[in-house]
Amino acid sequence: MFDTTRMMKRLVCTSLLAVLAACGSAPVGPGFYRVERGDTLSKIARSNRQSMQNIVRWNNLPNPDSIEVGQVLRVAPPGNAASTTGAVRSNGGGSATATPPSSRPAPADSAPPSAPASSISLVWPADGTVIRRFDGANSKGIDISAAPGTPVVAAAAGTVVYAGNGLRGYGNLLIIKHNAEYLTAYAHNRALLVKEGQTVARGDKIAEMGDTDTDRVMLHFELRYQGRSIDPSQALPAR
Secondary structure, eight states: OOOHHHHHHHHHHHHHHHHHHTTTTSOOOTTEEEOOTTOOHHHHHHHTTOOHHHHHHHHTOSOTTOOOTTOEEEOSOSTTOOOTTOOEEEOSSSOEEEOOOOOOOOOTTOSOOOOOGGGSOOOOSSOSEEEEOOOSSSOSSEEEEOOTTOEEEOSSSEEEEEEESOSTTSOEEEEEEOSSSEEEEEEEEEEEOOOTTOEEOTTOEEEEEBOTTSSSSBEEEEEEETTEEEOGGGTSOOO
């Protein structure tokens, strides 16, 4: 007999994965580019006929040598600003003016949502050092570094809706749904200790920290409200 329950469960998991993948593989609008494996800023600039200086300036990049897979970069002038390598046209009076670009849509997930993070209370998902914080653009969560095998715990009670490694860039990943609005994600684990459909309580051990699909041992932790990433630290106790 065709198992409709299993099918519906898989559809739910697929939808939640799509939500997370939106910040790493969804199409971006004209004038933007999503960083892929093997890309460098120099390569991206050449491909889009821009200078590295323009791309650094348009994206406020603190370090041109540090771009990440999945990061969205502006590769065309914002608004009516002209790039230093932009096309020029004569205005009929002997001088040349830059051709203003057309209005371009913002990339997906570029505007942080207005979310009542205070309406959910979390515990820290792991002990360790926070090495990267949420900024809403290049970082959709927080990264916590510690020793391999450090326990990862559920930040709040909920149901495990995904456990696997099918989403590129996240490694061994867990997604816990807490209610109709909130879910949390736990990436790069060495081992997953819970299964899909399992109910967990706040503080339950759910995984062991690792370095799957990343270059160092850490936990990448995300909080999502109605499908969009928000700053987890707003719902975490101060350290």
